[in-house]
Amino acid sequence: MPATVVLGTQWGDEGKGKFTDLLASEVDFVVRYQGGHNAGHTIVIGDDRFALQLVPTGILNAHVVPVIGNGVVIDPKVLLDEVEVLSSRGIDTSRLVISGSAHLIMPYHQELDRLTERYLGKNKLGTTKRGIGPAYADKASRIGIRVQDLLDEKIFSQKLEVVLKEKNQILAKVYNRLPLDEDKILADYLDVYAPKLSPMISDTVGILHRAYKQGKEILLEGAQATFLDLDHGTYPFVTSSNPTAGGACTGSGLGPRQIDRVIGVAKAYLTRVGAGPFPTELEGETADLLVERGFEFGTNTGRKRRTGWFDLVLLRQAVALNSVSEIALTKLDILDVFPEVLVATQYEVDGERTSDLPYHQSTFHKARPIYKRFEGWMEDLTKVTKKEELPYNARLYLSFLEEQLEVPISMVGTGPERDQFVSLR
Ligand code: IMP
Secondary structure, three states: OOEEEEEEOOOOOOOHHHHHHHHHOOOOEEEEOOEOOOOOEEEEEOOEEEEEOOOOHHHHOOOOEEEEOOOEEEOHHHHHHHHHHHHHOOOOOOOOEEEOOOEEOOHHHHHHHHHHHHHHHHHOOOOOOOOHHHHHHHHHHOOOOEHHHHHOHHHHHHHHHHHHHHHHHHHHHHOOOOOOOHHHHHHHHHHHHHHHHHHHEEOHHHHHHHHHHOOOOEEEEOOOOHHHOOOOOOOOOOOOOOOOHHHHHHOOOOOHHHEEEEEEEEEOOEEEOOOOOOOOEOOHHHHHHHHHHHOOEOOOOOOEOEEEOEEHHHHHHHHHHHOOOEEEEEOHHHHHHOOEEEEEEEEEEOOEEEOOOOOOHHHHHHOEEEEEEEEOOOOOOOOOOOHHHOOHHHHHHHHHHHHHHOOOEEEEEOOOEOOOEEEOO
16 A cells, blocks of 8 residues: 655644554554654544654554654654653554664754754754754764664664764753763663663554555654754754654655655644744734643743744745645634634745745745735634534635645644544545
């Protein structure tokens, strides 16, 4: 069975968790392919609210094998804490498999993430300070320590010795900090984390290819989103991995011809955390209302998200970059009380209109949105489950988005619960 990718098409927090969870009930494997515990997926099942950072969403479905792919960076303490919390709530975590080629987030990564942000001052990126960027930087510099190194004490110790020497020099000489204690790191990683993680470590590439050949259904779950992509996002205000569909291949080991469905999750309005350009950003009462109704605070960091209107220029680019085959539109109900709903169709830059995303960052910073205005539906959508029950104005809004994006909207989210959605297919 060809694999499916589900990914964010905006700046993250589109509500991917809920749709991934819904899709997970129909598949055999759910694979995280990039990012780390900078991600945060919230799933609501009845009175239970699950906030997942590293463990794939599929963990909540008893028949699914959740896989953490080679493209992910793992903080072992966070992973083990998450596994423990899930187990204590009655979830079977024994099926979890971790790629031996995934990289480990080490204590110096987190420390350097914090220090670099402080050093950058007003130019800071607004990272989650989880050590994600420094861990991926070490991976690219070929001094990263991988999950498989936990299985060999000698190799782990040798690698740590070499890399820590350099990191401690940087901490002391650049940032005037105390060096990190090598023995403490060795004790934590080899004596505490390694024995607990070892049974989960495996050749995930082999597992996935065998599963593919056996006709199993595989869902590749993106974290963050298209415009936080290291290559295609609003650099430098991006994360350090590739959430776009290409990253699903490199981060899992499946090839492009093994994927035939790409579900782009888009929120009915926009949010962004951290710094960076945001042409449709709102301020004042409308922004506050979106934050309040959409509960727009980071799952992980608690930071209030910036909010804005839906942006078709961004979305058209996301559809192209990811070969999106269908859109899952989330949180439409949040717009229920707005008498007018706006959608940016183009940008104006230096007096010229464009439908394309400016490739030059300085141009993008100057872009002003051109809006199409829709009369709001002013009705409660939270109980709507059928296409025919959607108010006329909401249907007009959805048809316009479909026509502009040239891909179908297959699902529309109308509330946080698992069953609060409308299937349009
Ligand atoms: P990092 O991934 O911690 O390095 O942060 C880089 C940028 O990505 C910052 O602007 C973060 O706010 C943003 N970011 C990282 N993870 C997420 C996420 O899951 N949702 C939304 N923004 C994120």
